[in-house]
Amino acid sequence: MTTLSNNQQKEKNYRYLPWIIFGTGILYYCFAYLLRVYPSVMEHHLLSYFNVGEKDFGLITGFYYLGYAPMQLPVGVTVDRIGARRSLILGCIIACCGVFIFANTHHLGIALTGRFMIGIGAAFGYVTALKIASLWLPRKIFATATGFLTGSGMIAAIITDNYLTHLIRVTHFHNVLLFPGYVGIILFILILLFVRQKKNTDGEMHSVSHTASYKILCYQLWKIMKMRQMWLIGLVGALLYLPASVFVDAWAIPFLKTARHFSRTDAAFGASLTLAGWIISSFTAGFLSDYYGTRKIPLVIAALGAATVSSLILFLPIGSHNLMYCLLFALGIFCGPHPLCFSLGKENCPHDISATAVAFTNFVIMVGGMVMQPAVGEFLALLSNSTTSNTNVIYSNMDYSIALSIIPIGLIIAYFATLFIQETFGKQVE
Numbered sequence: 001m002t003t004l005s006n007n008q009q010k011e012k013n014y015r016y017l018p019w020i021i022f023g024t025g026i027l028y029y030c031f032a033y034l035l036r037v038y039p040s041v042m043e044h045h046l047l048s049y050f051n052v053g054e055k056d057f058g059l060i061t062g063f064y065y066l067g068y069a070p071m072q073l074p075v076g077v078t079v080d081r082i083g084a085r086r087s088l089i090l091g092c093i094i095a096c097c098g099v100f101i102f103a104n105t106h107h108l109g110i111a112l113t114g115r116f117m118i119g120i121g122a123a124f125g126y127v128t129a130l131k132i133a134s135l136w137l138p139r140k141i142f143a144t145a146t147g148f149l150t151g152s153g154m155i156a157a158i159i160t161d162n163y164l165t166h167l168i169r170v171t172h173f174h175n176v177l178l179f180p181g182y183v184g185i186i187l188f189i190l191i192l193l194f195v196r197q198k199k200n201t202d203g204e205m206h207s208v209s210h211t212a213s214y215k216i217l218c219y220q221l222w223k224i225m226k227m228r229q230m231w232l233i234g235l236v237g238a239l240l241y242l243p244a245s246v247f248v249d250a251w252a253i254p255f256l257k258t259a260r261h262f263s264r265t266d267a268a269f270g271a272s273l274t275l276a277g278w279i280i281s282s283f284t285a286g287f288l289s290d291y292y293g294t295r296k297i298p299l300v301i302a303a304l305g306a307a308t309v310s311s312l313i314l315f316l317p318i319g320s321h322n323l324m325y326c327l328l329f330a331l332g333i334f335c336g337p338h339p340l341c342f343s344l345g346k347e348n349c350p351h352d353i354s355a356t357a358v359a360f361t362n363f364v365i366m367v368g369g370m371v372m373q374p375a376v377g378e379f380l381a382l383l384s385n386s387t388t389s390n391t392n393v394i395y396s397n398m399d400y401s402i403a404l405s406i407i408p409i410g411l412i413i414a415y416f417a418t419l420f421i422q423e424t425f426g427k428q429v430e
Contacts, residue, residue: 017196018136021084024187024194025129026149028088030156031187032125034180035095035118036064037157041164045173050108063112067119069366075123076359077217080352084132085195087124092191095121096184103177126153126362130342131355135198140290140426142346146339147286151279158275220353224360229348232421234361237341238368239414240302242407243310243331245369246376248274251404252328259397260324273325274332281336289337289426295344296423298337303418305334307411314401314408341365347424372406379403 039046039060047057079087098117105111126149133145167176224230247255248271256267285298309331318324345361346354383399395403 020194021136021196022129022132022145024190025084025088025132026152027187027190028092029125029129029149029153031092031095031180031183032122033153033156034160034183035099035122036068037160038164038180039115041161042168042173042176045168045176049173049177050106050111052108056108059108059112060115063115064119064122065366065370067116068123069363069370071120071123072127072359072363072366073221073356076127076356077214077221079124079128079131079355079359080217081214083197084128084135085191085197087128087131088191088195089188091121091124091128092184092188093121096181096188097121099178099181099184103174103181127355127359130346130358132195134346134351134354143286143289143295143340143343143426145286146342147282147284147289147336150339151282154275154279154282158272217353217356220350221356221360224349224353224357227348229422230345230357230360231364232417233341233344233348234364235368236299236303236414236417236421237338237345237361237365239410239417240299240306240335240338240341241365241369242372242410243274243306243335244278246372247310247404247407249369250373251376251400254395255400255404256324258395259400260318260321262321262324266321270325270328273329277329277332278336278338279332281333282339283336285337286339286343289340289343293425294423295340295347295426296418296421299340299418299421300415302334302337303411303415306331307408307415309334310411311408314404343426344421344424347427348422372410376403376406379406 039057043057046060047053050056050060075087075091078090082090095118098114098119098121100114101117102111102114105114129149130146133142133149137145164176164179167179252271252274253264253267256262256270257264262270285302289295289298309327312318313324313327313331318327342358342361345357349357380395380399380403383402384395
């Protein structure tokens with residue numbers, strides 16, 4: 001009876017183990033979001049701390065992406081090679097070292113090195129969490145897990161903005177700089193305690209002979225890069241992400257203040273509504289995609305809906321704040337199916353290189369944002385006959401509408417590109 005009871009307890013524990021491991025992966029991805037956004041809430045403090053100007057603050061934020069985006073491809077190969085547990089440990093160590101370097105120097109060059117390391121460590125977050133989902137969770141709910149992961153990251157960004165803004169007011173600024181490092185240490189302990197490497201049915205650690213070396217994994221990556229479907233999926237993902245990477249992250253508040261006469265507080269609230277809609281839709285779109293067994297239909301609806309709503313936001317002379325709030329929320333709702341691109345990328349490649357496939361998709365998406373965000377700034381400067389370094393220029397309503405028209409144009413292109421993507425119906429290729 002005791003043996004039977006022990007076996008039942010072990011079986012019960014194992015039933016919860018995959019969700020505990022995936023939950024730890026989600027926490028690491030939320031940590032990566034914290035690392036990305038925390039300098040933005042302390043801009044003036046950082047300028048004083050490092051004794052630099054606005055232009056150098058752009059370097060502080062930009063060096064994160066210099067580490068994050070190019071590392072997506074090697075991180076994908078690494079996760080497939082050494083597994084999720086060791087990848088998270090490695091990423092957490094690099095990120096924490098970067099945080100402590102960044103927080104304990106007044107020299108800008110050393111601080112940029114720290115931010116670069118933070119970007120490298122954060123690059124392990126999304127790919128590793130989805131690798132955990134592909135190994136430990138039922139394949140039929142992979143899109144649901146992807147949407148939940150994406151939505152959790154956005155919630156973490158909102159919480160980070162609010163909590164750190166409060167923390168700056170109640171404690172010394174240097175403690176705020178160190179805060180992500182303390183979070184990283186706690187997360188490192190959680191990874192050691194809870195994350196396990198998947199075992200096969202015969203009890204051996206999950207591994208397959210053709211993923212035994214970096215050389216072969218790099219060859220698999222090269223094969224992925226030659227797949228037309230993967231480039232189409234990455235393109236659709238990059239274009240569907242434009243409302244976040246170009247609009248919400250950079251130009252939403254200036255556009256709403258200048259073109260729609262919002263106060264800064266109201267403009268920030270409007271941008272938050274877009275994120276709120278995105279979060280809600282990410283959770284539901286993944287579930288509905290798994291339930292109905294389709295990836296393309298939600299993406300087609302997303303592209304058409306987002307193109308329509310973004311056009312209304314940019315080109316209609318809307319005077320009502322409430323109507324604009326509704327449109328901004330609807331934009332987020334329509335963009336929510338975006339994480340399905342990762343499901344398509346993973347399902348178009350063999351299961352054993354799923355992390356490499358997800359990393360390649362994320363790489364294309366991130367490069368799209370990195371290119372398009374400054375391109376809008378350059379286009380605005382061209383339209384107003386100014387330079388991007390001129391901080392006193394005021395852009396007109398028409399300037400913003402023309403420059404940001406890249407968003408609906410990109411979404412229309414995404415719609416047509418989606419039509420050429422092969423539907424996987426949630427099934428993994430062999």
